[in-house]
Amino acid sequence: MARRVGSDGVRTEAAIRDAALRLIARFGYEALSMRRLAEEVDLGAAALYRYFPNKQAMLFSLLKTHMTELLAAWAKVRLPVSASAPVRLEAFTRFHIRHHLPRATGVFLSYMELRSLSRENFDAIEVLRRQYERDLAQILADGAAAGTLAMDHSRVTARAIIALLTGITTWYREDGPLGASEIEEIYWNIVARMTGIKTREAALCS
């Protein structure tokens, strides 16, 4: 039967999280039963309760991990405010695409299953989401103030950009016609245009 790695509970937990992400993305949180998930990782359903106190906590843990990983990864590549807004914006755009494309299932979950969270769990995730959004809005506001970007509402534009970039994951396929780097270029051009960049690709507006 299941040839588990014994006391290496870490690998087991990772396998559970992985399967849970995949199955929830495919069928939805409510539609996924603990028995089905357990079967996927060759365990009895009861064994799952050694890794998560209950189903809701499992979902919360998945979503929270996704968001904290996102913020941690962004913190690593984020440019200092001393850099110009267009350069910081390009860094954000490329980072967002690079980080999200290989994590399509996690992204999907994070935007779809928020409603399955209890109120307090939802609030905890929302705080993280807004932090990310605010970071982008700040870049846009800085650019508008410095005259290197041109847009009407930095907060609204930030939301629009994130929606547009995240939407990639709904149609991107690894074996599709467009490669990740092509997509990166196309979308960076789009973002550059919609924020009225002036320092780069000025030819676009001539």
Add this chain to the structure above:
Amino acid sequence: MARRVGSDGVRTEAAIRDAALRLIARFGYEALSMRRLAEEVDLGAAALYRYFPNKQAMLFSLLKTHMTELLAAWAKVRLPVSASAPVRLEAFTRFHIRHHLPRATGVFLSYMELRSLSRENFDAIEVLRRQYERDLAQILADGAAAGTLAMDHSRVTARAIIALLTGITTWYREDGPLGASEIEEIYWNIVARMTGIKTREAALCS
């Protein structure tokens, strides 16, 4: 009252559809039980099966109605190809926002619960969705060909625009700080910029 069909069966069905839309948007399709839905409209659970053959058919009906209404409404305001691409694009943008803002729950469902559809039901909805998307892509392609718009990939840009516009429904609140018409202006400016419009607001690029 002269019709043979039902006392006010139509009104009952509308009430059921309404409640179903609301409850599914809030808790998800899988999480909504027929008994809970029936309770919401003061019926026994069994009575629902007079209006829909089963739960899956109900969801499909809701999503299909949403999409056909969208396409029908768009067909009414769509401009002929004789009009310039920028004008047609503006019509599309404003239409999309006006149509979606008062239908937030339906929109949410249409993008969230696709995975809860059976394969064939999914395909039927997908056909409609792509038709809408192709319509926008055609406008962009026409504009690019005529030189009145400038973008790299009309298909990709069409998806980006729809994602960005539809994303409004995730944060728009009727009692929020931004009114519908304000949002319409902001987003039309965004779309105009990202498609490199040349005939209007040329000052943006100067």
Add this chain to the structure above:
DNA sequence: GCTTGAATTGAACAACTGTTCAATTAAACT
């Protein structure tokens, strides 16, 4: 080999699932 403690299990629980159907009520038509 024996002990220890963690990992896993099968069985059980009570509640809930979508769906069916004969029986019943409500309404419409004659």
Add this chain to the structure above:
DNA sequence: AGTTTAATTGAACAGTTGTTCAATTCAAGC
């Protein structure tokens, strides 16, 4: 009135749900 048809129901069916727990298997330390 009565007759016909539509609308609704309660009860039942056969599964499934998340979760608990005593009993068991397992891997490592002695």
